[in-house]
Amino acid sequence: MPAILDLSSLPNFSGHEHWGSIMSIGMAPEGFRADVERGALPTRTTTLWDILIDPYFGGFLAQAGVDVYQGARDAGQDDFHAWASAEPEAAADVLRSAVADQRMTGAYQCIRRGIHRLHGVDIDGLEIDRVMEANAAIGEAYGDLFGWYKTAMDRAEIAGMVRPVHPEYFIRVDDEQAAQAEMAFTHTVLRIDPLLGFWRPESPQRDTWAVVTGIEPVDADSWRAFLEALFDLAAESGCLGIKQLQAYTRPLEFTPRVDAEVKWLGAQEPEQARIFEDWVVHECCRLANERGWPHQIHVGTHNLAESGPLPLEHLARHYPNMKLVLLHC
Numbered sequence: 001m002p003a004i005l006d007l008s009s010l011p012n013f014s015g016h017e018h019w020g021s022i023m024s025i026g027m028a029p030e031g032f033r034a035d036v037e038r039g040a041l042p043t044r045t046t047t048l049w050d051i052l053i054d055p056y057f058g059g060f061l062a063q064a065g066v067d068v069y070q071g072a073r074d075a076g077q078d079d080f081h082a083w084a085s086a087e088p089e090a091a092a093d094v095l096r097s098a099v100a101d102q103r104m105t106g107a108y109q110c111i112r113r114g115i116h117r118l119h120g121v122d123i124d125g126l127e128i129d130r131v132m133e134a135n136a137a138i139g140e141a142y143g144d145l146f147g148w149y150k151t152a153m154d155r156a157e158i159a160g161m162v163r164p165v166h167p168e169y170f171i172r173v174d175d176e177q178a179a180q181a182e183m184a185f186t187h188t189v190l191r192i193d194p195l196l197g198f199w200r201p202e203s204p205q206r207d208t209w210a211v212v213t214g215i216e217p218v219d220a221d222s223w224r225a226f227l228e229a230l231f232d233l234a235a236e237s238g239c240l241g242i243k244q245l246q247a248y249t250r251p252l253e254f255t256p257r258v259d260a261e262v263k264w265l266g267a268q269e270p271e272q273a274r275i276f277e278d279w280v281v282h283e284c285c286r287l288a289n290e291r292g293w294p295h296q297i298h299v300g301t302h303n304l305a306e307s308g309p310l311p312l313e314h315l316a317r318h319y320p321n322m323k324l325v326l327l328h329c
Contacts, residue, residue: 014161016296016327019149022050023081024142028168030194030205036168040144040180042067046142048123049091051115055325057107063114068099087145088135092126099126118152146181153219154184162187164243164296166194168205170234171212189296190234191243192284195227196246196277201266222258224283231287241325242288244281244298247307250274252299253317282317289319300329 012099018033022047024046027033034040053061053068061068071085071094084091102108103124110288116122123129141148153161198206198217210216213229231239246252257279263272288295299309309326316324 007043009157009223011157011159013090014158015325017163018056021056022046022054024050030168030217033174035164035191036148036166037174038169039175039177039182041145041175041178042142044081045139047081048115048131048138049081049086050139050299051111052095052123053080057111059101060105060107061098064098064101067096068098070089070094074274088131089128091124092128096126114156118155146178146185149182150185160187161185161329162189162240164189164191165228166191167209167234170237172240183238183304188234188237188239189243189294190231190239191244192242192281193244193246195230195243195284196280198280199263199265199268199273199276217264219264220262223264223280227280227283228287232292236290239293241293241295242284244321245298245303246281247276247298248303251306252279252309252313253311256314256318285319285322289322292321294323294325295319296325296327298328299326 006205019031020040022042024042025032025034026043028036030036049301058068068265069080071090072080073088075083075087077086080091085157098131112122112124115134115138119134119141121134121135121137123130129304140151154159163186167190169188170190192207197203200206206217207232209226212250213226213232215222215226215229217223217226255275255276255278259279261275262279263276268276271308285295287293294317297311297312299307302306309329312324312326315322
């Protein structure tokens with residue numbers, strides 16, 4: 001009889017980590033707050049509802065036509081979490097059938113099994129006593145967020161992890177002590193997709209980085225110096241690579257552009273914006289190639305016609321020291 005292999009005991013490495021999407025940590029103008037602030041701590045007690053209806057599984061529910069916030073509105077509340085805190089049985093009743101329809105999805109089973117492994121509670125069925133038990137365990141664990149994170153990694157046999165972060169993550173700190181605790185076990189890759197929108201007439205992110213780098217990007221030479229200074233700062237903060245998720249909004253064919261083609265700032269027609277994006281991607285790839293950094297790229301996403309990976313062959317050939325890491329596929 002063949003031996004049974006317990007895969008749960010095998011060490012693994014999380015190369016695409018998104019723990020900070022839960023709403024108890026919250027949002028910033030640039031995106032998930034944990035992706036733009038080192039040491040971002042929850043702003044209130046974290047509950048099962050944060051884990052269950054974060055933007056990822058919450059997106060599954062929304063695509064299935066479920067408005068998880070309707071119950072709160074019906075109860076005269078604007079905030080789901082305030083309503084669920086006041087009326088946990090009512091919240092569980094609203095979500096029970098919606099979650100049951102997702103029972104065989106990978107997203108739900110990962111959440112269910114993760115909570116069971118980490119907190120010892122099986123939430124399947126959303127029975128109110130289990131909901132309350134999970135709420136208590138999760139609230140206590142997330143009260144020491146980064147200490148808990150290390151504990152959870154040990155329990156899940158996760159040897160290390162890489163997180164994609166916005167450029168602001170390297171200059172913005174929420175809590176200094178928490179930031180030090182986070183960076184003790186966190187490796188980062190720099191999201192370059194925000195940079196592709198820096199042509200806009202009003203760009204607070206571009207203005208911030210112009211002050212940080214001391215370089216106002218207005219032409220090809222200043223843009224190259226601007227990007228290099230940003231990359232240098234990220235590298236000094238321990239960054240290990242770059243990432244982009246343009247597959248959600250445009251094809252992955254990044255045509256090489258000469259400087260004279262590019263309109264650097266101001267209102268752009270769609271084709272002008274694409275030329276600017278192409279130029280920035282190639283410059284970022286050049287900088288990654290020089291540093292030997294890998295490049296994470298989302299492919300095979302919901303818009304399959306535009307997210308196929310074949311156009312990336314040009315980047316692979318032109319930047320041989322930059323390994324392409326295809327995500328989602």
